[in-house]
Amino acid sequence: MSKNKSLNNNKQLFIEPDNPLKLVEEWLKEATDGKVQRHPNAMSLSTLNIKNKVSSRIVLIKNLSSKFDYITFYTNYLSKKAEDLNSNNSAAGLFHWDKLGKQIRIEGCVMRSPEEESDNYFAKRPWRSQLNAWASMQSQPISSQDYLEKERIKKAKTFGIPEKELLSKNTDYDISLPRPSYWGGYRLWIDMIEFWQEGKDRYHQRLKFKRKIEPKGEIFTCSQWVSEYLQP
Numbered sequence: 001m002s003k004n005k006s007l008n009n010n011k012q013l014f015i016e017p018d019n020p021l022k023l024v025e026e027w028l029k030e031a032t033d034g035k036v037q038r039h040p041n042a043m044s045l046s047t048l049n050i051k052n053k054v055s056s057r058i059v060l061i062k063n064l065s066s067k068f069d070y071i072t073f074y075t076n077y078l079s080k081k082a083e084d085l086n087s088n089n090s091a092a093g094l095f096h097w098d099k100l101g102k103q104i105r106i107e108g109c110v111m112r113s114p115e116e117e118s119d120n121y122f123a124k125r126p127w128r129s130q131l132n133a134w135a136s137m138q139s140q141p142i143s144s145q146d147y148l149e150k151e152r153i154k155k156a157k158t159f160g161i162p163e164k165e166l167l168s169k170n171t172d173y174d175i176s177l178p179r180p181s182y183w184g185g186y187r188l189w190i191d192m193i194e195f196w197q198e199g200k201d202r203y204h205q206r207l208k209f210k211r212k213i214e215p216k217g218e219i220f221t222c223s224q225w226v227s228e229y230l231q232p
């Protein structure tokens with residue numbers, strides 16, 4: 001593979017064949033540095049329910065690093081997506097940075113993050129976000145928004161947070177709450193990544209990487225990557 005320009009002056013996709021995650025890291029950095037959108041780490045996550053009905057939603061990817069064979073997101077373990085993942089751990093992720101003319105598709109299998117990792121991440125969150133994780137039974141129906149407000153006040157009381165601090169915008173008050181057992185991370189272990197780069201006159205470039213992943217205790221073992229170019 002060369003770093004030469006292709007026929008239509010679109011810089012040719014070049015990826016170190018042993019680790020395509022380096023390019024995922026690079027593109028995410030480009031999107032972050034370029035401030036192309038408010039949440040450059042937003043990824044559409046698709047899951048399947050027990051009847052193979054597919055659904056998608058946005059989650060934020062955290063701690064993406066080419067040192068790892070997975071990407072991590074955080075959510076509620078009782079949510080709809082978690083229910084799907086309990087019965088089928090296959091998932092697909094999609095990033096699209098319109099201003100960069102770039103898309104990344106990711107597929108793989110999901111496993112919960114180690115408890116300690118979720119604890120550490122939760123501990124770094126602002127206390128109001130921590131409290132909201134306690135108060136919200138994500139994906140469950142509620143009769144009204146007031147219900148949630150009452151839950152927040154109730155939970156705040158259990159943690160000894162004065163109501164006036166909860167309602168104020170004061171940033172001096174400082175407290176850290178423990179992580180609820182029903183909230184934490186998931187690692188999406190990757191067995192497919194496809195890079196798509198927009199070209200002139202729809203002369204786009206697509207490069208796909210595949211490998212096999214096998215569950216082994218708390219991790220997946222991963223084979224070597226194999227790559228191929230695809231027609232646009």
Ligand SMILES: Cc1cc2nc3c(=O)[nH]c(=O)nc-3n(C[C@H](O)[C@H](O)[C@H](O)COP(=O)(O)O)c2cc1C
Pocket residue numbers: 039042055056057058059060061073074075076079080081082138139
């Ligand atoms: C920009 C953005 C970021 C979001 N980040 C997360 C996230 O990191 N984790 C999460 O559980 N939900 C996140 N959400 C909300 C989800 O899209 C979704 O509404 C929620 O997780 C419930 O999905 P479910 O009912 O399919 O489980 C985000 C939504 C948006 C628009």
